[in-house]
Amino acid sequence: MGVRGFGDLEAAIMDRLWVRNAPATVRELHSDLLPDRDIAYNTVLTVVDNLYKKGWLRREREGRAHRYEPTRSREEYGALLMRDALDEAGDPAEALVRFVGRMSADEAAALRQALQAHERSNAK
Structure with missing residues (x-):
């Protein structure tokens, strides 16, 4: 959707x-x-x-x-928009590289924490 x-x-x-x-x-x-x-x-x-x-x-x-x-938080809405943008990218991996390249240090740290939490939840 x-x-x-x-x-x-x-x-x-x-x-x-x-x-x-x-x-x-x-x-x-x-x-x-x-x-x-x-x-x-x-x-x-x-x-x-x-x-x-x-x-x-x-x-x-x-x-x-x-x-x-x-029915959804502002953050959930933002995540849905990001997912859609990634789905529309010709090369999702390249889009992620470019997206991360525009992040501040604080945003990159938050992304690292989110990825670590995601990996821990998938390891269970």
Whole structure:
């Protein structure tokens, strides 16, 4: 299953939900977005509903409204995008070499730790 990046408004809504770290109604999301963009409530409602239908959000009824929350963390989303990028590369090994070549020392250290943890879990 391919994962494409979010559109501008989708990304803004997902960002608000990830930052909130708690479910939110469309009205709350609309209020959060208003300082940065002049946007209609119905537009936010439509985009939130689309994200729900795509499986990026789950919802729970609260009175007459729904509370929405992400089905995946920001980190899981980033990992899915990286996996897709690697799958699209003509030479995945070369893409990894180039990717690692652009990492900071801290990012490279985090990658080493992740690889070591991955190797330990596969050795079991």
